Amino acid sequence: LGYLTRDKQLRMARETMDIFAPLASRLGIWQMKWELEDLSFRYIEPERYKQIASMIDERRRDRENYISDIVDRIRSILASEGIEADVSGRSKHIFSIHKKMEKVNFFLLY
DSSP states (O other), X not given: OTTSOHHHHHHHHHHIIIIIHHHHHHTTOHHHHHHHHHHHHHHHSHHHHHHHHHHHHHHHHHHHHHHHHHHHHHHHHHHXXXXXXXXXXXXXXXXXXXXXXXXXXXXXXX
């Protein structure tokens, strides 16, 4: 998209957000859905994208450590209770964070 005009970038980004990301979701291809949403969001709202990306980049290692610690605790508790389970965790992606921030009106604070 970087080589296209702004109008074409927006058209393709919106088309991706409206058609291809939901299609990936319906097919159960979650990683692709998240990537398509983030890439589209980068062109639809570039300033908001940069704002969130810089905020999470500063804390990425902290978030990854926190998630790893929680996953380890849950695994330990389940194992001590004799429960076999596959436990994993992941951090939210940029567009997902944006939607959550909108939902709780976080942007009104800035």
